[in-house]
Amino acid sequence: MLRAKSTLLSFSQIKYDVKDIKLAEKGSKRILWAEKKMPVLKQIKEKFLREKPLKGKKISSCLHVTAETANLAVALKAGGAEVYLCASNPLTTQDDVAASLVKHYNIPVFAVKGENNETYYKHINAVLDIKPQITMDDGADLVTTVLLKRRDLLKDIIGGTEETTTGVVRLKAMAKDKALAYPVIAVNDALTKHFFDNRYGTGQSTIDGIIRATNILLAGKVVVSAGYGWCGRGFAMRAKGLGAHVIVTEVDHLKAIEAAMDGFEVMPMREAAEKGDIFVTLTGNLNVIGGSHFPLMKDGAIVCNGGHFNDEIDLKALKKISKSVKNVRDFVDEYTLRNNKALCVLGEGRLINLVAAEGHPASVMDMSFANQAFSVRYLVKNYKNLENNVHIVPEKFDNEIASLKLNSMSIKIDVLTAEQKEYLNSWQFGT
């Protein structure tokens, strides 16, 4: 069923599919390096190890297979769970990390960077084959597969979690259609998640992906950010911080005014297309850069995606109007249009921070994955009381995570005095 017979052999009695088990040593270094930057998750892991709150639970995870994810998987396992992991994107797996998870942590991983779509879904099915109680998604591919093709699994599943804005939008559409058959916690919507991960994490790592792929100087460039949600504003802020002149495109009036008042130029993509040197989509939507935009672009323009799915850029349309495509540098494909302009698409339109760089830095994933760990524990305790809907992460987790994080950053803050608490709860006195 999987990639190659030879790699399907059990390693210490487990099944897995990774690129090369010999990469494990390098992967191990990365996992340990990330661990040091994830003090909150580490504390949770230690607590889980003592309390075993997930004992006997099987978790199918479909996440970007990175050093940070490895630490989450290890923490869940420490809590007593059996964790299986596949990739949430064909291009984002860190093969060395995958190997180390298998070899050093006995966690079955089914993910190979560059796998094709068929293998991608084979891997998804492989992790679902364990009949999980919990699904852990990044983009909702597991839950969608269960609902559309593996409904037999529903009887075992008590709940799921979702990591991304895109996945949450999708889940809410399911819920609206009454299709969602078990409760899912929108980890993305925790403040300690999207305030940080989507903004500071995506901001820096998307820049990082673009620079690694192109070694281009951002100072003096016109950078177009499609979208000014949490990811978009994180990216726009950092591109500005590196000296770019940033143009924002939006479909939401309020976000558009915010972008303008934050000092960005705001205009429709049709106009931005003529001005940009670098285009990045961070919208969670479809064909945000489409067939009509490409011919307007400057010769040499760079186009990439910082959102979840690779359909934000309409590559089919681009191919149609191109005379030729050639790879000119790792992760850079040059499309020569019929109008003889050349456009460079990075990472095949997949999320560039994970394709060309290493994804979000560990210190933001620390909070995101602390939310995942707490949410799984919460599901195990409370699933019977949860409707088949999208649920928020309980507020107390946010506070606890924020407090742990701040402490790990050696930052101290003020504490309300009794007098101040009373003041905030009273209303009689005035001017």
Next chain:
Amino acid sequence: MLRAKSTLLSFSQIKYDVKDIKLAEKGSKRILWAEKKMPVLKQIKEKFLREKPLKGKKISSCLHVTAETANLAVALKAGGAEVYLCASNPLTTQDDVAASLVKHYNIPVFAVKGENNETYYKHINAVLDIKPQITMDDGADLVTTVLLKRRDLLKDIIGGTEETTTGVVRLKAMAKDKALAYPVIAVNDALTKHFFDNRYGTGQSTIDGIIRATNILLAGKVVVSAGYGWCGRGFAMRAKGLGAHVIVTEVDHLKAIEAAMDGFEVMPMREAAEKGDIFVTLTGNLNVIGGSHFPLMKDGAIVCNGGHFNDEIDLKALKKISKSVKNVRDFVDEYTLRNNKALCVLGEGRLINLVAAEGHPASVMDMSFANQAFSVRYLVKNYKNLENNVHIVPEKFDNEIASLKLNSMSIKIDVLTAEQKEYLNSWQFGT
């Protein structure tokens, strides 16, 4: 009952109490200047003029009496309402605007910059004497007065609105105590209000107030922002934008991490007290800078308030430990401590942007007051269905206001295609 018999004479048949009616011409210029910067409110005024949705309603308003507020009052009057206006702070009235409202618009105003506390409450009672159907508050002094001292008015009141974070906190305390006796709309909580007014408005105008009061160079100074809510982050962002090194103090863990990741130093006030050149409180809380902090400060440190009430800085405590106080420049009082350091308090601890400068620029008040106008109209239509609680501004108003505003800024944005709308509502397809 009011300041002086002689100014209590009717002007074109109305009662009022303003500093000097002869200032009206200058005030008129300011009102017209602000009007040009308030295109959304202007469109609403024109609509109100045609539709008269507030016909026959009496509105008691307690707001900062500025050129922007004047435009709101005029719009409400255009909608058919009878509007009475007093100040929501003893130091923030623009006396020329007050005069013009009386003379040119026949709107009764009871407000004099620098009025004492007694007169302040006399003015509040004066606008309540009209037996309003609606109270419009900025800090909840009207509703508090009604609930504690003028309960006879409750039978006429159908609802109220509240402009500020501070007022909303106070109203929620009332509601929690079951004391709130009529529905109040939290205008502050509209996105088109606090995203802009509290952040960009307070940010710039607080800086403006400090510079006008002191003519100090911000570049190279250590500026302490107490609070990183919407106002605090607006201020911190602008102080940084002018070259200051900004320290943030907070009581909330999440906001503290955000501040740190936005590049600010975060520490308790006790530590910040020793480092700051300029301190600004933007918290909505009590004694945020208190008796224990002053002696730690540098000689020459500047202390001021950007929040609502003048109790954020504990001036009583400061006076106690001071040998002398003298006024050294308009809006600057120098306190000489027993340790011989001199501290400068600006504007007697009242909100500096209105005391020493002109308050929020018209273009942000445009959106805030558009929400006020829409909220009043909404109350008139829907009060029977509203509980005696704090209510949010209906989301559609936010969208409408954002759309009108964007249009007035000549900014065009993208519109979702049918395909994109469908995509956002579907969930079946994936990677």
Next chain:
Amino acid sequence: MLRAKSTLLSFSQIKYDVKDIKLAEKGSKRILWAEKKMPVLKQIKEKFLREKPLKGKKISSCLHVTAETANLAVALKAGGAEVYLCASNPLTTQDDVAASLVKHYNIPVFAVKGENNETYYKHINAVLDIKPQITMDDGADLVTTVLLKRRDLLKDIIGGTEETTTGVVRLKAMAKDKALAYPVIAVNDALTKHFFDNRYGTGQSTIDGIIRATNILLAGKVVVSAGYGWCGRGFAMRAKGLGAHVIVTEVDHLKAIEAAMDGFEVMPMREAAEKGDIFVTLTGNLNVIGGSHFPLMKDGAIVCNGGHFNDEIDLKALKKISKSVKNVRDFVDEYTLRNNKALCVLGEGRLINLVAAEGHPASVMDMSFANQAFSVRYLVKNYKNLENNVHIVPEKFDNEIASLKLNSMSIKIDVLTAEQKEYLNSWQFGT
């Protein structure tokens, strides 16, 4: 010869011409407030008081008559000089400061805010009538008057100083024409002057002037900075820091690339004219915004000058194409063009930071005027060895001033070790 007989009466035996001697108390407060922010100049004053290095010298000064200039005049007087002061711009005098200089410091001042051109030159001649040894200029009006009309004074003059970029350009043109008849020190070109005064000083104070004149929100506005010299980049940086989208126009290729790499849009004025909400000239050149640009501007656009002379904006051309002009707010004249658009010109095109605000904050003028004081002392000692040319401020003054300033800011820095000094002077070792 001067404004009015009645004000020409001697005050404590001196002649002067100020607006109203009764303003002296208020002016005194401003001078003392500024003094506290000028610790370097204060130390020089104290040294001068002991050493009297300027004993018996007469200095004619033509500077902006502000609280900071007052402190310079006082320091020079402390050094033994006889100082006469007139304004370097008809609109920039702080009348209360002028009064205090006369009344409290016995320093003759000839300056009235709003004086016409005729009075302006009468005042220049009044301070030259003392037959100075030294001229102190801000824009080179004194030296030009001497060279063109008062050549009889040349026999007494040993040298001069010049404060501004504009003046230095003018002096270099004189020197090139062999017209400069005595040595002049280009104080402007000291690093401790133009790095700080022109950049941070002009940056903040120009913003300040615009906001005081208009109370406009900068966030979301398109601001056009004509020029990216030290003043221009200071202004552009601060406008960006307040949330504006900043466009830069330039005539110099290198500065234009810098502006682009600093994240600004760069384009010719012809294009910028259509896009800007606010235009500021900081070029030292003529008609930078001219007759062809005005009709292209948006309705409501604001135009002002942050440079030295009021000819950067071609107001004559604007008047020609306007149907009417009216004053709509202090310092704001609204020109209605024949195409019915209204443009707002601030402060009659004179440098807005001094017209509508208080000019550069004292803490930057501290370094600029420390250079002035040192330069005057240097002239007295060394004039015999100086050619009739433009001279730089000796480097050691820069170092001394920087060191004193840093110390006053309580900032400590590293000191080169002996090993490091040797390393920097050696070349033998390598990779």
Next chain:
Amino acid sequence: MLRAKSTLLSFSQIKYDVKDIKLAEKGSKRILWAEKKMPVLKQIKEKFLREKPLKGKKISSCLHVTAETANLAVALKAGGAEVYLCASNPLTTQDDVAASLVKHYNIPVFAVKGENNETYYKHINAVLDIKPQITMDDGADLVTTVLLKRRDLLKDIIGGTEETTTGVVRLKAMAKDKALAYPVIAVNDALTKHFFDNRYGTGQSTIDGIIRATNILLAGKVVVSAGYGWCGRGFAMRAKGLGAHVIVTEVDHLKAIEAAMDGFEVMPMREAAEKGDIFVTLTGNLNVIGGSHFPLMKDGAIVCNGGHFNDEIDLKALKKISKSVKNVRDFVDEYTLRNNKALCVLGEGRLINLVAAEGHPASVMDMSFANQAFSVRYLVKNYKNLENNVHIVPEKFDNEIASLKLNSMSIKIDVLTAEQKEYLNSWQFGT
């Protein structure tokens, strides 16, 4: 003499020493990619190809062997020169580029990433063996070798060029010692070089190197920039732009004040050592972070060098106080101190932007190397008139390069009118 007999075989009749000639295809892609981002150098190359200004000249180059350098070498060859290239740092060679230069361009390269010090100097001697007329240096290692050990070569050498601040400091020390035996042009000091390369280039690429080496989130980190020269301020600006709180250390008073007024904290390294999460040296000096600083640092602190030589960090001292050292990630060595804290040194203290990333982006090297090309041509034409000293790049080259660059960025600027030119050259008129 060189690395291995087998690689010393002639490739198309030339000698060379590269890591692996089979890497040439990948290197070729990088060279072509860089070429597209270097439009100015490309135009010079085309001109050189027509005019052959360097005909018959032999050039020994010691530069970082990168894709950008490759384009310079190709341009010089196009001008008729014979170009030999070695590395200016043992760790900065791009081995694939080296291979492509040999294979595709017949340019002899002697450079292998990771070569030891002995090989480093063998390579230097290899490129000197050709008896060059011109030396092209990046750090002055060629000229130093010639002066100290290969004085026989002096009779052929007509001049040299130098790329870096560090090299220029060293050359000036030579000139001061009367040791410099031929004229050298300080390419570094051209405005179109250090304004851009040192500031925007070093700024971005140093950040890039740190992130690639560590994948650390900069937001919320305390970053210490040792030095606020052109490189230091470029780095500090970008670190701030990515959300770090930046502390600057300096030995120069003026630069320290600038740093403070740009909003940075300024303090001695001794104090900064306790506060920093990440330390970067950009000083051109020795032991800037030394033995006394390491024990003060936080556990987990990261230390790296963005300057030229690897002696800015005193690694010998660090080793002495460490219990153990281990490699924990590519380019990351973890030193465990006797106080049990672990410090991470990146890239063995060598300049991190070239060790862990790809060095300066092509678009800034475009201007730097255009200066190199023009300077070599200038030397060939004018060497007879040049003293044995350090010379500046003639100003006209700066203007020409800036103009070409601006044009390549599609940026148009204003042109002075005749009236404006006259105005700038005249001085008679005034206020």
